[in-house]
Each structure stands twice: as C-alpha cells, then as structure tokens.
Amino acid sequence: MANGFMWYLSYIVVYFLFMFGIGFYYFLQVKSADDYLIGGWNMGFWPIVGTVISTWCGASIFIGSVGLAFNYGISAYFKFSIAGLIFTFILITAFGKCLRRQKLYTLADLFGQRYGAKVGILPSILSAFIYAIPTTAMQYIAMNTIWTTIFGMDPTIGLILSTILIFAFTVLGGLPGTIITDALQAILIIAGIFILAYSAVNFAGGADTVITQTPPEYLSPAGPFGGLEVFLYFLSVGPFYLVWQSTWQRIFAAKSEKVAFNANITAVFVCSVVLACPIVVGVAARFFLPLDTHPDMIFSIVTRDLLPPYIGGFIYCALLAALVTGANSFILQGSSSLTYDLYKRLVNPNATNKQMMFMSRITVLFVSVAALFVAMNFNGILTIYQWALRLTATTIILPFLATMFIKRTTKTGVLAGMLGGLISTLLWPLLNITFDQTVFGFLFSFVGLVIGTLVSKHSNEEFPVAVMYEDLPCANDEPECASPYDVQNND
Numbered sequence: 001m002a003n004g005f006m007w008y009l010s011y012i013v014v015y016f017l018f019m020f021g022i023g024f025y026y027f028l029q030v031k032s033a034d035d036y037l038i039g040g041w042n043m044g045f046w047p048i049v050g051t052v053i054s055t056w057c058g059a060s061i062f063i064g065s066v067g068l069a070f071n072y073g074i075s076a077y078f079k080f081s082i083a084g085l086i087f088t089f090i091l092i093t094a095f096g097k098c099l100r101r102q103k104l105y106t107l108a109d110l111f112g113q114r115y116g117a118k119v120g121i122l123p124s125i126l127s128a129f130i131y132a133i134p135t136t137a138m139q140y141i142a143m144n145t146i147w148t149t150i151f152g153m154d155p156t157i158g159l160i161l162s163t164i165l166i167f168a169f170t171v172l173g174g175l176p177g178t179i180i181t182d183a184l185q186a187i188l189i190i191a192g193i194f195i196l197a198y199s200a201v202n203f204a205g206g207a208d209t210v211i212t213q214t215p216p217e218y219l220s221p222a223g224p225f226g227g228l229e230v231f232l233y234f235l236s237v238g239p240f241y242l243v244w245q246s247t248w249q250r251i252f253a254a255k256s257e258k259v260a261f262n263a264n265i266t267a268v269f270v271c272s273v274v275l276a277c278p279i280v281v282g283v284a285a286r287f288f289l290p291l292d293t294h295p296d297m298i299f300s301i302v303t304r305d306l307l308p309p310y311i312g313g314f315i316y317c318a319l320l321a322a323l324v325t326g327a328n329s330f331i332l333q334g335s336s337s338l339t340y341d342l343y344k345r346l347v348n349p350n351a352t353n354k355q356m357m358f359m360s361r362i363t364v365l366f367v368s369v370a371a372l373f374v375a376m377n378f379n380g381i382l383t384i385y386q387w388a389l390r391l392t393a394t395t396i397i398l399p400f401l402a403t404m405f406i407k408r409t410t411k412t413g414v415l416a417g418m419l420g421g422l423i424s425t426l427l428w429p430l431l432n433i434t435f436d437q438t439v440f441g442f443l444f445s446f447v448g449l450v451i452g453t454l455v456s457k458h459s460n461e462e463f464p465v466a467v468m469y470e471d472l473p474c475a476n477d478e479p480e481c482a483s484p485y486d487v488q489n490n491d
Helices: 002-029 033-041 045-056 059-072 075-102 107-115 117-151 155-203 207-213 227-242 245-253 257-274 276-285 295-306 309-347 353-377 381-405 411-431 437-454
Strands: none
Touching: 002 117, 002 155, 002 309, 045 155, 045 245, 045 257, 045 309, 059 075, 059 117, 059 276, 059 295, 059 309, 059 381, 075 227, 075 245, 075 257, 075 276, 075 381, 107 117, 107 309, 107 381, 107 411, 117 155, 117 295, 117 309, 117 353, 117 381, 117 411, 155 257, 155 276, 155 295, 155 309, 155 353, 227 381, 227 437, 245 257, 245 309, 257 276, 276 295, 295 309, 295 381, 309 353, 381 411, 381 437, 411 437
16 A cells, blocks of 8 residues: 555656646746737647647546446447537637637637627626636546545645645646647546556456446447437537637637647547547446446546556546646636736726736636635536536527627627526526426527517627628727737836
C-alpha cells in the first residue's frame, strides 16, 4: 500500500510541476487580455487539435460517460457523446467560417452587435453562471474522486485542493498556456483511456465474454429504456454544442480559417473514437463491480483496483490532465463573458489593457470560487452537466438560429424567445407534468421568438441583417462596431 501511495504521489507531483512550469512561462509571455483569453489568433494545427480533444475529455466524459454506460450500456455513446459531436461538427462546418469573418468571439458579441449592447447581457450571464460555473464544479468533483480514492482525503479538503490547483494554473497561463498544455496532454489522455478500456475488458473476461454475456439491451443503441428515451436525452445535450464557447474560442485561436476548420474537424473525428473508450470501461465494469456502485466513482475505483500503481498512476494523470484542461477552458469562458461582455461593455468601455488583464484574472478567481461553492452543495456530475446544457440550449439556440438566418428577427423577439425558454425550463420541475422538459423549453422559446418578432419592429439600436449572409460592422472593422475586444494598448 505504501509503495502504491508513493507511485501515485510521484506521478501527480511531477505532473503538476510540469503544468505550473508551462503556466509560469506564459504568465511572463502574455501581455494583453486578448492573448490571455483567446490566444491572439496565432495557434497552429496540432495545438488546436490537442486542445479540442483535451477539452472534450473532461469530467463529463472520463467520469460521467463511464457511469452512464455502467447504468445504460452503449446507448450512452449515442445519447451523450455522439450528440455533442454531431452538433459540434455542424457548428464548425456551417457556422465557423461566418463567425471568424464576422469576428464574433462570444454570443454576447453576436447579440450585442445585431440587437444592441444590452441584449448581449443575458447570453453573457448564462455563459458565466449557468454553464461555466457548474461545469467547472464538475471538474472539482471529478478530481476529488482521485484524492478520496487513493489518498483517503476528506472530501471538503479535496475540493478546496482541486480549486487551488486549477485556479493557480488558469490565472498563470490563460488560453495560450491551456492550449499548449492541452496539445501535450491529449497524448496522455488518449493513451490513458485506451489502456484503461483494454484492462477493464480483459479483467471482465475478454471481449467475447463482454459481448456474449452482457444483456442485449445494454448492447443496443436504444438502451434498456427504448429509442425515445435516448432521443430525448440526445435532444437535451446536443443542441447546446452549437453555442459552446469553448469551440468558438478554438475557432478564433487558430492562425487562419483553414487551420481553424481542418484542426477542429480532425479533432471531432479523433474524439468520436476516443469517446467510445469510457463506454467500454462502463459496460465491462458491470462484470466485476456491484451494480449499486456510485457512477461518479467507477473510473477511479477501476483504475485503483485493476491496475498496478505504476500504471494506475499514469491513468490518474490522464484523468487529471482531462480535468485540469476542462476546468481551464470553462473558467476562461466564464471569465471572458464577465470581462468583455459585462465589464468592458457596461462598466468601463474605455478600459486600458492593464485594466482588462487585471479584470480577467479577478473574474478567473470569481468563477473558480463560485464553482467551489457549487461543488460543495451538489453532486452527480452528469446531472449537473445535463441541466446546464439543457437550460442554455432552450434559452439560446432558437434565438441564435433566427439571428443567423432570418433578417426579420427583432430585438423584442429574441428577448422574448430567450426569456420564454429560460423561464419555462426553470418552472418545469414545479409543474409535475410528463411533457419532456427540453421540448417544453424549446416550445416556449419558439413561441416567444415568433410572437415577439411579429408584434415588433426593428429598433434604432439594431443592425438588421441575416448574419450568415450579410456582414455586421465588425466584419469590416468599422468604428461603430465598438467590439469589446478592441482594448486600448495604453497602460
């Protein structure tokens, strides 16, 4: 046991020393908030591929989908992993070129330029509070499974330790540090999850045993509860990825449009293979773990019990790599929303670069601490994640699509659509109805969007275009664009 403890500790210490070394390097290199939060538009193909893979393989995949497959079989791959990848593919192929051309860094940029600055506030609040903070909390909870499983650490102390480690790296390196470490960590993540999948299947008796002795419904894409249940889960998860700010960041961080497209598409196809491995682990684990095992603990327990410490330590480092990179991305997403879309737009439009850098790091601290509060008061990684994705999607997706494709869409319609989706989704648990929550939210968002648009006209603040086909001012660097990312360089 003592020997195993030292293996685990050595791996983890070396890993974090490496991470903080890179973070400190970029702390010295990054000179502007633009570089800190979006990478300065200069990242190459492989760094983008690596960071996309690493960001995808966070707590929801390494921990959540293992537990989901343990309870639902391979349908977890279709209802969760494939759902996100399909909509990410649509975002990159259908919208990526347009977003770069229009210089739309965030949803608040899109809505703010199209309908007026104040309309961008709601997507910004959602991005920071409804998505970035809860998903960062998921990474803390997942990291805590390592501390409690192999070190027997008190859960509260483990959550605080997770927060300190993740915050320290994020505040040092920003997005450039995250992208470079992600590219390196992608190799570690892929190797680790393949080793664990092979070990789990081997321990279960081999592939033939897993295939022949697993109940048929757990090997069916429809799962044990049928195709409708899979589809509704798919619907609650997938659409969000059209507006996932982590992908938007990676589209802008690439040094060219060609690199942005090729790197992101390559990463999606790699992820489609890598994300199958946690499903294999979850299905195989049914052969040797009690069926009432908590889903969030399966990954760490399998790693500890199946593998010798010198290999298990490597797997734990792969998990840490996935969690740290996921948390970094989510914290920076929340920070960019608060710094640019709230502070720059509403509080200090003439902020200097020094002020923006300071505010960027203050908001990183805020998101990190707020996520710690969420992690201490909630549990269940996929429950948190599905709720955040559903609420964001029912509020934002239809107004986003209308803004991109329909010139007639008005500010009133967009606000009514966002509020209709948000309020109906939040009220659904109190109504005691059997109607699916996601469909319910989309329905009210649609009704609000259509009626609000029909009864109103374009206001003076609006720039009425179908953004997919016509340019906003920022596309041509026009002064009236007033992009919050155009930070003054004076100190």
